[in-house]
Amino acid sequence: MALTTASRPALPVPAATPPPARGRRKKNYAARRSEGLAGYVFLSPWLIGLMAITAFPMLLSLYLSFTNYDVLSSWEFVEWVGFDNYEKIFTLDPTFWQSVRVTLTFGLIAIPLKLVASLGVALLLNRERRGVGLFRSMFYLPSLLGGSVALALVWVAMFNGEGAFNAGLSIFGIEGKNWINDPDWALATLMVLTIWQFGAPMVIFLAGLKQVPTELYEAAQVDGASKYKQFFHITLPMLSPVIFFNLLLETINGFQGFTSAFVISNGTGGPLGATKLYTLHIYDKAFTDFEMGYASALAWIFLAAIGLITIVFFSTGKFWVHYSDGEN
Amino acid sequence: MARVRGWVRVLALLGVLAIVLYPLIWVLGSSLKSPTEVTSNLSVWPEELTWSNYSDGWSYIPGVSFARFFGNSLLISLATVVANAASCLVTAYAFARLRFWGRKGYFALMIATLLLPGHVLIVPQYVLFSEFGWIDTPLPLILPKLLATEAFFIFLMVQFMRGIPRELDDAAKIDGCDPYRTFWHVILPLSRPALITTAIFSFIWTWNDFFTQLVYLPSVPSYTVPVALRLFIDSSGQTSIGPMLAMSVLSLLPVFLFFLGFQRFLVQGINTSGLKG
Numbered sequence: 001m002a003l004t005t006a007s008r009p010a011l012p013v014p015a016a017t018p019p020p021a022r023g024r025r026k027k028n029y030a031a032r033r034s035e036g037l038a039g040y041v042f043l044s045p046w047l048i049g050l051m052a053i054t055a056f057p058m059l060l061s062l063y064l065s066f067t068n069y070d071v072l073s074s075w076e077f078v079e080w081v082g083f084d085n086y087e088k089i090f091t092l093d094p095t096f097w098q099s100v101r102v103t104l105t106f107g108l109i110a111i112p113l114k115l116v117a118s119l120g121v122a123l124l125l126n127r128e129r130r131g132v133g134l135f136r137s138m139f140y141l142p143s144l145l146g147g148s149v150a151l152a153l154v155w156v157a158m159f160n161g162e163g164a165f166n167a168g169l170s171i172f173g174i175e176g177k178n179w180i181n182d183p184d185w186a187l188a189t190l191m192v193l194t195i196w197q198f199g200a201p202m203v204i205f206l207a208g209l210k211q212v213p214t215e216l217y218e219a220a221q222v223d224g225a226s227k228y229k230q231f232f233h234i235t236l237p238m239l240s241p242v243i244f245f246n247l248l249l250e251t252i253n254g255f256q257g258f259t260s261a262f263v264i265s266n267g268t269g270g271p272l273g274a275t276k277l278y279t280l281h282i283y284d285k286a287f288t289d290f291e292m293g294y295a296s297a298l299a300w301i302f303l304a305a306i307g308l309i310t311i312v313f314f315s316t317g318k319f320w321v322h323y324s325d326g327e328n
Numbered sequence: 329m330a331r332v333r334g335w336v337r338v339l340a341l342l343g344v345l346a347i348v349l350y351p352l353i354w355v356l357g358s359s360l361k362s363p364t365e366v367t368s369n370l371s372v373w374p375e376e377l378t379w380s381n382y383s384d385g386w387s388y389i390p391g392v393s394f395a396r397f398f399g400n401s402l403l404i405s406l407a408t409v410v411a412n413a414a415s416c417l418v419t420a421y422a423f424a425r426l427r428f429w430g431r432k433g434y435f436a437l438m439i440a441t442l443l444l445p446g447h448v449l450i451v452p453q454y455v456l457f458s459e460f461g462w463i464d465t466p467l468p469l470i471l472p473k474l475l476a477t478e479a480f481f482i483f484l485m486v487q488f489m490r491g492i493p494r495e496l497d498d499a500a501k502i503d504g505c506d507p508y509r510t511f512w513h514v515i516l517p518l519s520r521p522a523l524i525t526t527a528i529f530s531f532i533w534t535w536n537d538f539f540t541q542l543v544y545l546p547s548v549p550s551y552t553v554p555v556a557l558r559l560f561i562d563s564s565g566q567t568s569i570g571p572m573l574a575m576s577v578l579s580l581l582p583v584f585l586f587f588l589g590f591q592r593f594l595v596q597g598i599n600t601s602g603l604k605g
Contacts, residue, residue: 144594
């Protein structure tokens, strides 16, 4: 699983045990059995959780997506409607298409920019010898705070018509606008908030950079390769597993963004649907309109899309992700 | 030449640092500014300290003060910390150390749930918990955590336990320990760093969480801090910006203190598992 490649040393391999003597075989078998039993004892909370909190709800959601269930009326009124919800979503729901557009725009611009920023700063920081720990912690701080309601409110205060951002622009003689309320710019302020949280992937990049053997650079220098060539022929290929990991994680997390968009637009996804991320549409349908069946169908389309993206990543990964130890 | 390049690098880093920290310092300073100054004064330092923003914000929502919201948030966050740490530790022990039928398959399933979007589960879980009559109580936010639903922490702990020398388990086995006693006497004490990391991240994530709390806590007295903060924006008149920023600062404070106290654990945590902040 490529998820483990971030920066772990190879997993310790248990030492080979000598084959057991004949007389001990029975005892060994009993020990193995009791270990197997213990395994299930320790695993039981998770197993129950997997079935009750994950698998059953997923099946329920799949079933609901073919019904008109609305949580308010009793179960007797639930009707099987076949593919009606799905058909409605694709043919009669302009908000669905709007939210797909907004989510894709957000993902295709904000996620690459965030990764470029985090890699760039990691490269700068990697060369530094002193103060690395302090810089790293400070850059990481927004990743801890940025997803909160409080920071979304700060963004509103900074980017509204009379906020600090416009006061800053006016120094350069530029007249700003109410960025939050402008359909052309509202999503951009959201992207800035996302990119501002570049610290988490940066920490992972930094750890990855530390793993690149310095001999490679020394050899390249002897051969007269420029810094530019070293970056494209050593750093990037050696870092590709970490890039892959960050790209996958940021994409999946990015598509699930909710809080900032919800708070900044006061729950509407506005102005004019400009910040209507897909998750906001699910929330609206489920908890404002209480169309649980319809919302379940939306959620399954979302799941299918995320699954598809993951598959695409893993299947294209082998063409550009370079594993030096051949382990993966 | 090399020295010049070094200075340019440091300057670039300081520039990035200024951009990164500006909003945080700005909100701290602005929470002490008078209403007119919040908008006109770009400087982070207020001309006149206006502490009333804090008292106004504290009782901004009629009938319920922020003390209640902080209490609710604290209860849910601390309960989640305990539930996550305990349930994920035993699960991780099974995956990292015990051999049983189906282990690899289960492990793959666990990793798959890492990638499962929460928005897919929220509707059916809401239906389920409302059948139980749990809406508007902290139960749907806490009880599931007892069942190790946070796969991130299981993964983090499995990674950590794989680094504990197996010789220690073997020695315990030779001394007559069964898997339960090995867990209690060897793995549990040695897993303290992973437990601390899990506890910190559990606390911060739950404290910052908005989506599930918004869904499960519909009435004002059961609101947590993030859900209550949102009320400030309903009437985004100029006068409420100061109190809004003041309460935002208070809500960020616990996370910030955790950050100051446990930086090392946080950074190590991301490194071992790619945990998100």
